[in-house]
Amino acid sequence: MSENKRLLDDESEAFSKAARVKYFNIVVDSGKGATITDADGRMYIDLLASASSTNTGHSHPHIVKAIQDQAAKLIQYTPAYFANNPEVKLAPRLAKLAPISGPVELAWGNSGSDANDAVIKFSRAYTGRPYIVSFTGAYHGSTYGSISISSVSLNMSRKIGPLLPDVVKVPYPDPWQRLKGESDDDFVDRMFKAFKQPFETYLPAEEVAAIVIEPIQGDGGIVKAPTAYINKVVEFAHENGILFAVDEVNQGMGRSGKWWSIEHFDVEPDLMVVGKSLASGMPLSAVIGRKDIMESLNAPANVYTTAGNPVTTAAAMATLDVMEDEHLVERSARLGEKATEFFNQEKSKFKFIGGFRMYGLDGGIDIVDRKTGEPDPEATTKLIYRVFELGAIIISLRGNILRFQPPLVITDEQLDQAFGMLDQAFSELEAGKLTLPDNADEIGW
Ligand SMILES: Cc1ncc(COP(=O)(O)O)c(C=O)c1O
The missing domain is CATH 3.40.640.10 (Type I PLP-dependent aspartate aminotransferase-like (Major domain))
Known part of the structure; x- marks a missing residue:
């Protein structure tokens, strides 16, 4: 049995469901800079920065x-x-x-x-x-x-x-x-x-x-x-x-x-x-x-x-x-421009990206039905789950918005890797290859 599952099963006996918004069933074991590692030893690029609470990255030595x-x-x-x-x-x-x-x-x-x-x-x-x-x-x-x-x-x-x-x-x-x-x-x-x-x-x-x-x-x-x-x-x-x-x-x-x-x-x-x-x-x-x-x-x-x-x-x-x-305010602004470029390019490729906003390393990407333009929470859940499988943590807001808030110390290389995963998930969604995870109805706010 996976260590994540064993630990979560133990916790569930004593933990109120009011106290966690569910996304992925992992136990975060360690973190360094813009990455975290779960109890099974799987490493992820963190595009959430612990809900924007670790802008300086995880466990910064100073x-x-x-x-x-x-x-x-x-x-x-x-x-x-x-x-x-x-x-x-x-x-x-x-x-x-x-x-x-x-x-x-x-x-x-x-x-x-x-x-x-x-x-x-x-x-x-x-x-x-x-x-x-x-x-x-x-x-x-x-x-x-x-x-x-x-x-x-x-x-x-x-x-x-x-x-x-x-x-x-x-x-x-x-x-x-x-x-x-x-x-x-x-x-x-x-x-x-x-x-x-x-x-x-x-x-x-x-x-x-x-x-x-x-x-x-x-x-x-x-x-x-x-x-x-x-x-x-x-x-x-x-x-x-x-x-x-x-x-x-x-x-x-x-x-x-x-x-x-x-x-x-x-x-x-x-x-x-x-x-x-x-x-x-x-x-x-x-x-x-x-x-x-x-x-x-x-x-x-x-x-x-x-x-x-x-x-x-x-x-x-x-x-x-x-x-x-480390000039992290300036870094946020600079990498935000890079992210804007990436999501602009993706938006022109994929009709289900209805729009996005980016202010520094701080973005909301709207996932919509490509025909009606209406919010598409199902597609959003498929996307965040696929990105998670590929090795990055990104969650949704309002059901259909990707929340892009990596630690401000994320390296250019890590950011490029994350963009690669997002692009792959977007392409797979476009090709109809993505399915909902088993716990889809629990996911999100
Ligand atoms: C804008 C804003 N204000 C207040 C809070 C509440 O902060 P805390 O969870 O530390 O009580 C949050 C948490 O997400 C927030 O995003």
């Missing part, structure tokens, strides 16, 4: 050493009571990186989810207003606060309500909202009208604390909001004393070819959330914001026993070193 050295010195003393050495260095270093002018402060969290909860807390406290506006297709996390402002999967709200009150969702301006033949300007105008509709009918703007957005949606399909739309939303926020908060958990840390996805736009957030790759996948997040906002709460309004833990903050310091020393 980060491993920082973790080992810190663990030997002090694993934990709760930052809720006393500061620790790496954490005091990280706070000003990270605050300086934030694209917010003027004095900036931050507070630690353990996950993207709790840092988004912190956005709700700080913005309500600062403004004295209850409402939060967020967007369809958003994923902000899995705590009650962050689930309440998310809207990407029914299983996230099914059976667990009531969710947080005073949250209003407006449509995200994604390509699927676009009417046939609609111009860029008309699209933005129509979507901004939809944004404003609640404010004109039941949502008093003076009762709204914050607008929370992923400037590039991750789980929503790797989709960037139009610049003109973001400008209008930010202008509206400013006019009405509403805070503008951005979630950089998925798209930050160089993923989109810039440090932060909001830097694709010419606006500044009041608050932002960072997590995932901040400490190369060690559990550390931060809510970062204008000092006056971050001073609006008193302890213990946002403390956690392990948030800002010495090992995680040492890992984050080392992660920032690697990002800078």
